[in-house]
Amino acid sequence: MITLKAQKLLILMLGIVLGGALTYTLLPSRRSPPSNPRSLIWPELPSWISVPKIFGTTVDVKNTSWKLRRPDAVDVEFSNLSGRVVLLDFWGTWCATCVAEMPSLQALNDSLRNEPVTFLAVSDEPLDTLQRFIKRTGVSLPIYQSISKMPEKFQFEGLPVTLILDKTGTVVLAEQGGRPRWNDKHLIKFIRGLY
Numbered sequence: 001m002i003t004l005k006a007q008k009l010l011i012l013m014l015g016i017v018l019g020g021a022l023t024y025t026l027l028p029s030r031r032s033p034p035s036n037p038r039s040l041i042w043p044e045l046p047s048w049i050s051v052p053k054i055f056g057t058t059v060d061v062k063n064t065s066w067k068l069r070r071p072d073a074v075d076v077e078f079s080n081l082s083g084r085v086v087l088l089d090f091w092g093t094w095c096a097t098c099v100a101e102m103p104s105l106q107a108l109n110d111s112l113r114n115e116p117v118t119f120l121a122v123s124d125e126p127l128d129t130l131q132r133f134i135k136r137t138g139v140s141l142p143i144y145q146s147i148s149k150m151p152e153k154f155q156f157e158g159l160p161v162t163l164i165l166d167k168t169g170t171v172v173l174a175e176q177g178g179r180p181r182w183n184d185k186h187l188i189k190f191i192r193g194l195y
Contacts, residue, residue, distance in 0.1 A: 058171070
């Protein structure tokens, strides 16, 4: 027969063990990285914010036939970026959110200007529209027009969409909607870790 004091002690010990087990189960594990590194870069953002489903997929950059043109009429083959870290920003001059985040993307580009990362701000608008935008705003971010069919993986509903591809072509960050602070020290550290 167990005394009342022993019963209370058993209940207390059981509570401590169960509480510890629940805490271990519910808290994120420190041993494995999160499935989306954006939680490390921007921990204040809830994970449910609309991130394109492309996150975590791999783009076969080397075999992707996609041509881009700069406003100065220089063409770029996307396949030539194979093996590089690439930041792709899909935007439009008509998109107020896209235009609002441009200075922040410009600052990020400036911070990483001499580093092995390629920035592509891609629009499907006519070159003269892009040229007028650059002249009006003074933006020096590498802006491109998509001049061939955009790969299916890069076709999204709603702009802006920003992707970061690592050297293997894996989409390691996917963000939909404007972000006022792209030039963030955590993001810069994350990008530098991809080289």
